[in-house]
Amino acid sequence: MATPAIILDQNLPTVALVGRVNVGKSALFNKIVEQRLALVSDIPGTTRTRNISIASWRGKNFRIIDTGGLTFAENVPLEDDIIKQTEIAIQEADVIVFVLNIQEGLLPQERELAKRLRTLTKLPIILVANKADSQELFTRAYDKEWRGLGLGEPLPISAVTGVQVGDLLDLIYKKLGTAKRRPKKIKMITPIKVAIMGRPNVGKSSLFNKLIGEDRVIVSPLAHTTREPHDTLVEIEKQPILFIDTAGIRRKVKVSGELEKIGIGKSIATINKSDIVLLVLDATEPITDQDQQLAGLLREHTRSVLIVVNKWDEAEDNSDEFRNNVKADVLRSFPHLSFAPVVFTSALTGYRTHQIFPLIMQAWQARQTVVDDETLKNFLKGVVKKHLPTRGRGVRHPKLLGLTQLGYNPPMFEIMVKANTSVHISYVHFIENQLRKDFGFFASPIVMKLTKNKRFTAGPKL
Numbered sequence: 001m002a003t004p005a006i007i008l009d010q011n012l013p014t015v016a017l018v019g020r021v022n023v024g025k026s027a028l029f030n031k032i033v034e035q036r037l038a039l040v041s042d043i044p045g046t047t048r049t050r051n052i053s054i055a056s057w058r059g060k061n062f063r064i065i066d067t068g069g070l071t072f073a074e075n076v077p078l079e080d081d082i083i084k085q086t087e088i089a090i091q092e093a094d095v096i097v098f099v100l101n102i103q104e105g106l107l108p109q110e111r112e113l114a115k116r117l118r119t120l121t122k123l124p125i126i127l128v129a130n131k132a133d134s135q136e137l138f139t140r141a142y143d144k145e146w147r148g149l150g151l152g153e154p155l156p157i158s159a160v161t162g163v164q165v166g167d168l169l170d171l172i173y174k175k176l177g178t179a180k181r182r183p184k185k186i187k188m189i190t191p192i193k194v195a196i197m198g199r200p201n202v203g204k205s206s207l208f209n210k211l212i213g214e215d216r217v218i219v220s221p222l223a224h225t226t227r228e229p230h231d232t233l234v235e236i237e238k239q240p241i242l243f244i245d246t247a248g249i250r251r252k253v254k255v256s257g258e259l260e261k262i263g264i265g266k267s268i269a270t271i272n273k274s275d276i277v278l279l280v281l282d283a284t285e286p287i288t289d290q291d292q293q294l295a296g297l298l299r300e301h302t303r304s305v306l307i308v309v310n311k312w313d314e315a316e317d318n319s320d321e322f323r324n325n326v327k328a329d330v331l332r333s334f335p336h337l338s339f340a341p342v343v344f345t346s347a348l349t350g351y352r353t354h355q356i357f358p359l360i361m362q363a364w365q366a367r368q369t370v371v372d373d374e375t376l377k378n379f380l381k382g383v384v385k386k387h388l389p390t391r392g393r394g395v396r397h398p399k400l401l402g403l404t405q406l407g408y409n410p411p412m413f414e415i416m417v418k419a420n421t422s423v424h425i426s427y428v429h430f431i432e433n434q435l436r437k438d439f440g441f442f443a444s445p446i447v448m449k450l451t452k453n454k455r456f457t458a459g460p461k462l
Contacts, residue, residue: 198280206347363443
């Protein structure tokens with residue numbers, strides 16, 4: 001079944017950054033969008049999948065795409081996929097910024113790319129000589145070799161220091177002024193932020209592509225194909241949702257190289273920026289310690305969670321009995337995510353992926369639930385009548401004096417306990433379960449805070 005989501009096209013003009021590896025496209029992308037979105041390193045091929053964001057200049061917005069560096073070599077992993085991603089970016093673009101490294105001079109790859117650009121598109125191309133970090137390097141922009149590309153003299157800039165990046169933006173703005181789509185000021189959108197997380201190769205990127213309805217990120221059996229978060233804004237029933245694909249998270253001892261380490265760090269940081277997390281498991285593999293550690297991290301950060309058992313088309317049995325057994329096993333493995341619903345999907349075939357959307361909407365609405373004080377007062381009376389509070393440490397029987405909701409998104413409650421008494425943690429869990437039963441809080445953790453009512457003590461007499 002096709003996705004019910006529609007990619008939210010804000011009808012903005014698009015600028016594509018293209019070039020070979022290590023010319024500084026991602027650094028320039030970050031400088032223009034004024035955020036450290038793209039992963040930047042000296043390792044060739046750091047960027048694989050397109051990074052897409054909104055840039056602002058002169059009070060108006062345009063769309064900008066960072067593409068993977070090209071080598072046109074046969075032995076480079078995922079080179080064909082990177083070329084395909086670049087070609088898609090060019091097809092979507094209104095202006096192309098061809099980025100060179102002025103420190104290294106003109107290389108054969110640039111000649112090949114210039115040739116391909118002239119064949120692929122009639123769009124305006126801005127030639128940029130990046131890494132012009134000194135006056136001597138600036139003067140190299142006037143060397144005759146650059147004119148051999150047939151694109152005129154390059155504009156020397158430094159993405160690191162920001163020198164002449166403003167001039168580049170002025171030039172982009174001027175070129176976009178004659179495009180079919182013009183830069184414009186867009187309305188601020190507050191979407192539901194949904195991160196897709198899990199171990200490497202559980203099918204996160206395939207699920208991301210299936211949910212948004214477009215092959216926007218590279219999918220490959222190669223571990224750690226996705227190196228950095230990628231997001232796409234979609235709309236379903238007029239509700240904007242920002243889906244975020246993340247790098248696979250695995251145990252530290254298995255992490256290979258600095259790029260994977262940085263990518264995992266970005267994935268974990270994404271948790272704090274998300275409202276809901278799709279925790280993706282592989283139906284063909286047993287649940288691992290790493291799955292459990294990640295689940296614990298999600299509970300610790302009080303994210304709403306949907307557990308997605310992916311690759312269900314490869315399961316040994318598709319009966320309801322087997323499905324229920326697997327679901328019970330999943331919930332036993334994640335006792336701290338007992339609130340999370342379990343959905344069985346196949347990102348490859350699209351099996352039941354459409355069911356994720358109503359679950360996201362239900363989870364989001366549950367995070368906004370607010371219960372008034374009078375209702376909570378009556379609720380607490382009913383809970384205590386049903387099951388008297390059990391004692392924690394100490395010898396005095398606990399007395400609950402009140403229950404108040406402190407906040408929402410996530411829901412947070414405070415239990416007021418009589419001084420010099422203590423409530424057993426099992427009873428706190430009992431109240432939490434009753435709250436969930438009576439008021440929903442679907443897919444959301446409930447934060448419980450215990451506060452003792454301090455006795456009033458008179459101050460010293462004057």
